Amino acid sequence: MRAAPTQEDIRRQNLGALLRRVHVHGPVTRAQLTAGMGLNRSTIGALTADLTEAGLILEEQPRDPAAGRGRPSLVVKVRSQRVYVLAFGVGVDRLVAARVGLGGVILDRREIERPGGQFSIDETVDRLAEFAARLGEAAAPEARCVGAAAAVPAVVARDGGELRYGPNIGWNAEPFGARLSAAAGRHVVIGNDGDLGALGEHTRGAAAGYDDVVYIHGDVGIGGGIIAGGRRLTGADGFAAEIGHMMVNPNGRECPCGSYGCWETEIGERALLRAARRGGPLGRESVHAAVDAAARGDKDAEEGLRTVGDWLGVGVANLVNLLNPRIVVFGGTLRMVYPATAAQVRSRINSTALATHREHLRLRTALLADDAPLHGAAELAFAGLFDNPIETSSA
Amino acid sequence: MRAAPTQEDIRRQNLGALLRRVHVHGPVTRAQLTAGMGLNRSTIGALTADLTEAGLILEEQPRDPAAGRGRPSLVVKVRSQRVYVLAFGVGVDRLVAARVGLGGVILDRREIERPGGQFSIDETVDRLAEFAARLGEAAAPEARCVGAAAAVPAVVARDGGELRYGPNIGWNAEPFGARLSAAAGRHVVIGNDGDLGALGEHTRGAAAGYDDVVYIHGDVGIGGGIIAGGRRLTGADGFAAEIGHMMVNPNGRECPCGSYGCWETEIGERALLRAARRGGPLGRESVHAAVDAAARGDKDAEEGLRTVGDWLGVGVANLVNLLNPRIVVFGGTLRMVYPATAAQVRSRINSTALATHREHLRLRTALLADDAPLHGAAELAFAGLFDNPIETSSA
Numbered sequence: 001m002r003a004a005p006t007q008e009d010i011r012r013q014n015l016g017a018l019l020r021r022v023h024v025h026g027p028v029t030r031a032q033l034t035a036g037m038g039l040n041r042s043t044i045g046a047l048t049a050d051l052t053e054a055g056l057i058l059e060e061q062p063r064d065p066a067a068g069r070g071r072p073s074l075v076v077k078v079r080s081q082r083v084y085v086l087a088f089g090v091g092v093d094r095l096v097a098a099r100v101g102l103g104g105v106i107l108d109r110r111e112i113e114r115p116g117g118q119f120s121i122d123e124t125v126d127r128l129a130e131f132a133a134r135l136g137e138a139a140a141p142e143a144r145c146v147g148a149a150a151a152v153p154a155v156v157a158r159d160g161g162e163l164r165y166g167p168n169i170g171w172n173a174e175p176f177g178a179r180l181s182a183a184a185g186r187h188v189v190i191g192n193d194g195d196l197g198a199l200g201e202h203t204r205g206a207a208a209g210y211d212d213v214v215y216i217h218g219d220v221g222i223g224g225g226i227i228a229g230g231r232r233l234t235g236a237d238g239f240a241a242e243i244g245h246m247m248v249n250p251n252g253r254e255c256p257c258g259s260y261g262c263w264e265t266e267i268g269e270r271a272l273l274r275a276a277r278r279g280g281p282l283g284r285e286s287v288h289a290a291v292d293a294a295a296r297g298d299k300d301a302e303e304g305l306r307t308v309g310d311w312l313g314v315g316v317a318n319l320v321n322l323l324n325p326r327i328v329v330f331g332g333t334l335r336m337v338y339p340a341t342a343a344q345v346r347s348r349i350n351s352t353a354l355a356t357h358r359e360h361l362r363l364r365t366a367l368l369a370d371d372a373p374l375h376g377a378a379e380l381a382f383a384g385l386f387d388n389p390i391e392t393s394s395a
Numbered sequence: 396m397r398a399a400p401t402q403e404d405i406r407r408q409n410l411g412a413l414l415r416r417v418h419v420h421g422p423v424t425r426a427q428l429t430a431g432m433g434l435n436r437s438t439i440g441a442l443t444a445d446l447t448e449a450g451l452i453l454e455e456q457p458r459d460p461a462a463g464r465g466r467p468s469l470v471v472k473v474r475s476q477r478v479y480v481l482a483f484g485v486g487v488d489r490l491v492a493a494r495v496g497l498g499g500v501i502l503d504r505r506e507i508e509r510p511g512g513q514f515s516i517d518e519t520v521d522r523l524a525e526f527a528a529r530l531g532e533a534a535a536p537e538a539r540c541v542g543a544a545a546a547v548p549a550v551v552a553r554d555g556g557e558l559r560y561g562p563n564i565g566w567n568a569e570p571f572g573a574r575l576s577a578a579a580g581r582h583v584v585i586g587n588d589g590d591l592g593a594l595g596e597h598t599r600g601a602a603a604g605y606d607d608v609v610y611i612h613g614d615v616g617i618g619g620g621i622i623a624g625g626r627r628l629t630g631a632d633g634f635a636a637e638i639g640h641m642m643v644n645p646n647g648r649e650c651p652c653g654s655y656g657c658w659e660t661e662i663g664e665r666a667l668l669r670a671a672r673r674g675g676p677l678g679r680e681s682v683h684a685a686v687d688a689a690a691r692g693d694k695d696a697e698e699g700l701r702t703v704g705d706w707l708g709v710g711v712a713n714l715v716n717l718l719n720p721r722i723v724v725f726g727g728t729l730r731m732v733y734p735a736t737a738a739q740v741r742s743r744i745n746s747t748a749l750a751t752h753r754e755h756l757r758l759r760t761a762l763l764a765d766d767a768p769l770h771g772a773a774e775l776a777f778a779g780l781f782d783n784p785i786e787t788s789s790a
Contacts, residue, residue: 155751164751212631226717228628228635235623235719236607239752242716247709247747250644259712259747314642317654321637322621322717324630352642352654356550356559357634 011047014039016386018047019056022078023103023382024203029062031073048076054390055082056102078103081143083393085381086135088128088150088180088188089374092168092220093117093283095124096371097131099139100378102385104204106371108135116281121171121179129183146392147381148186151193151373152176153221158238160189160380167256168221189380193217194241195232196376197331197366198225203379205367206329214325215366216243216316217373218334220282221256222264225376226323244268248314266311269333276304284370287333291340309341313348320353320361331366331373338365406442409434411781413442414451417473418498418777419598424457426468443471449785450477450537451497473498476538478788480776481530483523483545483575483583484769487563487615488512488678490519491766492526494534495773497780499599501766503530511676516566516574524578541787542776543581546588546768547571548614553633555584555775562651563616584775588612589636590627591771592726592761593620598774600762601724609720610761611638611711612768613729615677616651617659620771621718639663643709661706664728671699679765682728686735704736708743715748715756726761726768733760 005013017037022028028036034044051057059074080101089096096111110131119127128150136145154166161177177190198207198215207213213227222244226233233240244264245257252261265271269282276290277300293301316328330338338345342363349358366372385392400408412432417423423431429439446452454469475496484491491506505526514522523545531540549561556572572585593602593610602608608622617639621628628635639659640652647656660666664677671685672695688696711723725733733740737758744753761767780787 155749165749210631228623228630229626231624233623233628233718235752236605236721236755237719237751239749240623240717240719242719242749242752245716245747245749246713248642248645250709251646257749314645318641318713319717321640322635322714323628324632324635324637326631352640354550354560354634354637354640354652356632357630357637360631 012388012390014043014047015050015389018044018076019051019078019102019389020386022057022076023386026103027075027077029073029075030059033076048074050390054393055079056389056393080105081107081140083144083146083385084139085146085378086132086148086184086186086188087374087378087381088131088148089193089371089377090119090124090128090150090152090169091193092153093119095119095127095131096374097128097135098374098378099135100375100381102382104375104378106374108138110134113283115283115285118169121174121176125176125179125183128180129185132184144393145186146385147383148184148188149196149377149381150177150180150188150190151196151377152190153193153219153223155239155242156190156192158234160191163190164239168219191377191380192223192225192241193219193373194223194243195225196380197223197372198227198241198329198376199232199379200368200372200375201329201331201366202227204375205372206364207327210325210327212323212325213327213329214243214316214319214323215329215331215372216334218268218330218332218337220269222268223332226325228323243315243319246315246318248311248318263311263315267308267315267334267337271311272304272308272337274304275307276301278304284333284336287336291336294340305337305341306344308337309344310348312337312341313345314352316345316363317349317352320349320357324357326360327362327364329364329366329372331368332370335365335369338363407783407785409438409442410445410784413439413471414446414473414497414784415781417452417471418781421498422470422472424468424470425454428471443469445785449788450474451784451788475500476502476535478539478541478780479534480541480773481527481543481579481581481583482769482772482776483526483543484588484766484772485514485519485523485545485547485564486588487548488514490514490522490526491769492523492530493769493773494530495770495776497777499770499773501769503533505529508678510678510680513564516569516571520571520574520578523575524580527579539788540581541780542778543579543583544591544772544776545572545575545583545585546591546772547585548588548616548618550634550637551585551587553629555586558585559634563614586772586775587618587620587636588614588768589618589638590620591775592618592767593622593636593724593771594627594774595763595767595770595772596724596726596761597622599770600767601759602722605720605722607718607720608722608724609638609711609714609718610724610726610767611729613663613725613727613732615664617663618727621720623718638710638714641710641713643706643713658706658710662703662710662729662732666706667699667703667732669699670702671696673699679728679731682731686731689735700732700735701739703732704739705743707732707736708740709747711740711758712744712747715744715752719752721755722757722759724759724761724767726763727765730760730764733758
């Protein structure tokens, strides 16, 4: 019921929608764009001409045109090197930065791990800014950075600037977005790693094509993201999907959040290594070693994984009853834990989730592996480009 | 990116939007409609003329026109008697049917209670059809029924016809919508009582004006409905918000759903009466008596309410961490239980919900009392009218 959009608004929206479609789905023919976008052929032709001139796409003859069926439809592809974003991933013991090209391809990356350790906020800002500088230097002279975003294991304010609460990294109420932006010399939006993992897997991972998704991210803590009806479930303040702090065990241990019996205290890295009676630092290597030991028949590791798998199933069943997702995706270290505990998880879901809710449910590991939040950060960073492709890429 | 809507489509949408606005918000001036809908004065005038001619609204001079400030803007109101819907509420031990006029006013109602008992599906269909007939007979000859819907304490298929699973009423995989439609002589859509309670409270109750809402409905079982970003959270199959079957107590009792330790087994009517060591049938009267006994200092009842309040708080804290609602509304028998246990609930939320998530959280009892699901059913039944006001009201 608002005032009608201008011709220029409509053109900008159509340019963004077309570019985003090719960015997400890969090469498509003009005929597919015409059918999929509900626009006529001449409009599609005008849009692809504009995007080609801006250097964002290219059009090619199809490799195997159907013989004798008239003029073949041109294939539209992104030019992945022409514009890029910077995506950052902050883990408890791992920092990663990547240059991600149009089409979602990781063109270059830098990372540092410190198993069992942590990074202070000062060090994180410095390292990521240094990575960003190196990634920029390595880009082709004509390549243009059109956005930047960071995934953090913390509650983040809706405006994507303030990190409100991150018990596992020990940062609270930090203007991390502003600090990283200042150090990197360009605006960096921040987002919760679970939310961005969900966005990554929903855009180009295991959850592509599904409208109702729960993504569960395992690190030292347990994060998550929820897609409901095709859209991110944000909650009133942008804080939704703190699934690691769902209480599942009223007799459980204290959680870094101050409560106890949180899901995170039963299925996070600390819980797994404790249940499997294993020493060593926290981190992916230790989780991998525990899963590996169980596979080789180590009784303590087997028993530990059974316990963790049981609690993993309890929490998934709760999320299934509450949210009725079509797919649950396990990311981060849960990519190793879920396959090793699938029997327990399935058994718990069968006993605890309602039959109606589990009938069409799929459980999958993240296709983007540990990079699901990084890919989500890239999508967040690309958003401005799709709002206004020509100006954003030439400004 | 679809083909542009026709003039006729736009007119129909505007008629529906205007009528719905007055239906939900009550009398408004033409000037307020002009500002609120982003349409010009002559368009608003044409729309109100059409709706007036169809008998759906009337326009009046304002009672206290601001003196000397030009021609006063006409006040637009619904004509609540001209069109109505039939709304049905199925509880475990209570059946209700109402004729609800435009504007959401309950014009007439019929109900029957059977404390501690149940209604079979045959009896439910017969009784509600009989109520519907009587409600129709009592309506004015020129009044027109434009829809019908029923709230049921069960998992309902997305198309609003099949009742998939209702452990507390003992019905499973029943074509209840089709049976009630046949008996009532008109199409009746069915919906989950928690979802419809949320819709009722969100439209014209305690949650009006909030975009992120959790509604919790207490009956023998515990139902719920979630509004996220202003829209109902449906899940992949329409089954979302089965909050009563979130496991909160791994050492808890068996639940009618087949699992155990479900929230329902800790805060439902059976749990309350057991914890308060009270006999008597299930039902609102017994809940009221237990709450009343605690208020009068009965130690068993006090202790029982403390226990239930503690579990109520655990579950609410989980929902707050997962969904980040701005408001949680307690309906059904929880309207009595929550005020009697607010100290326990608040204490649990303070210890278990994240500080970021509880900062702006409101907890309220349902304004529509036990009728929240009934009002939600009425809104569901009115939906067709707002899609096409003139034809639906004259067909």
